[in-house]
Amino acid sequence: MNSEMPIWTGFLSPVLEVMKDGSVYARSEIYELAANHVGLTAEQKLEMLGSGGARYKNRIGWAINYLRKVHALSRPSRGNxxxxxxxxxxxxxxxxxxxxxxxxxxxxEVGVQGLTPSTDRSSYSTPAQPDSVPASQASELDPYEQVQTGVERIHTDVADDLLNRLHQNKPDFFEQTVVDLVVAMGYAGADGVAARTQLTNDGGIDGVIDQDALGLNRVYIQAKRYALDSTVSRPDIQGFVGALHGVQADRGLFITTAKYSGGATTYAESVNTRVILIDGPRLANLMIRYGVGVQIQQTINIVKLDEDYFE
Incomplete structure (x- = not known):
């Protein structure tokens, strides 16, 4: 039995091992099966994080998330x-x-979708026993960098979840989310108004932001909830620019869950009308930054010595 709890990468193999029969497992089942597989003691299972969660579940959770990211696991339904x-x-x-x-x-080397190894297993040789690696040796980063890296990884996972949830919801939900985001970013101003347009007659414009009380300064929005791996092409942007010309607007935001083609980006940069393109990754990062669709789970204060105090 290991004397120390494995770091999160030390749970990668145990998670795969306990799931090797191809059955569907609930996340809660995986926690216990993987913990028992590595021989965690009752005392180790009681170890808590500062946020209040069980340490072993946090580490196994990271392993699950990573394995899903690299397509070693799939999630047929929520929590399974x-x-x-x-x-x-x-x-x-x-x-x-x-x-x-x-x-x-x-x-x-194998290929995520390919199922036939094409390499010599000896090139992946590992120690015979999966001994635990002390957490202090898990990274060469200093503690502050480890915190930053951890936050970035959390944000990456949350960003992926945000895009998936946006794509799963209805188009009108996505349009409202985009309006909420632009308001959260401060573009409505102190006395401004933000609203979605009528779904049946929007003319290619999904939202309007009045940046002042009189509506003298307006920003028009088009929000397109496309498949995450699809591409918005130049004709889509041309259509939006045409809609902007129709309302005599000189600026607009085109926001999508997808990505933009090179032609779409070049066109947006070349027209006199100011068009800002926001793709899926940037959209998710902005939602995290401005608190739309997310909650703060924990606040961590990083302190340093106050040299002035000791002078």
Missing amino acids: YVATPGGQLLNQNLPHIRTEAHVEKFLA
Whole structure:
């Protein structure tokens, strides 16, 4: 039995091992199965984070999220997971995963969608026993950098979840979310008004922001909830510019869950009408930054010595 609790990467192999039969497991089941697989004691299971959550669940949770990110696990429904064929291959070939690089090297050479190993397993040799690595040795980053990196990773995961949820909801929900975001960013001004246009007769414009009480300064919005892997092309932007000309507007925001083609970006930069393009990743980051669709789970104060106090 390990004397120390494994760091989160130390739970990658245990999670895959307990899910290797291809059955669907609830997240709560995976916590306990993986914890028992590595032999966590009752005392270790009682270890808590500063936020109040169980430390082992937090670490196993990171392992689950990472394995899903690299397509070793899939989520058929909320809170339920299953090992993909790629995840089963990973478990068969790399029984003692130590690092993310270890996983990504294997998946890159095998191919996430490919199911036949094309490399020599000896190149992935690992120690015979998956001994725990002390958390203090888990990273060469200093503590502050580790905090920053942790926050960035959390934001990346939340950003992915935001885009998925936006895509799962109805178009009018997405349009309202975009209006809420622009207001949260301060573009409505102190006395401004923001609203969605009528769905049946919007003329290519989904929202209007009056930046002053009289509506003398307006920003027009088009919000398109497209598939996350799709591309907004030049004709889409041309249509929006035409809609802006129709209301004699000189500026507009085109916001989508997808990405933009090079032609769309070049066109937006070349027209006299000021058109700002916001793609899916930027949209999600702005929602996090301005608190739209997210909640603050925990606030951490980082302190340093006050040299002035000791003078």
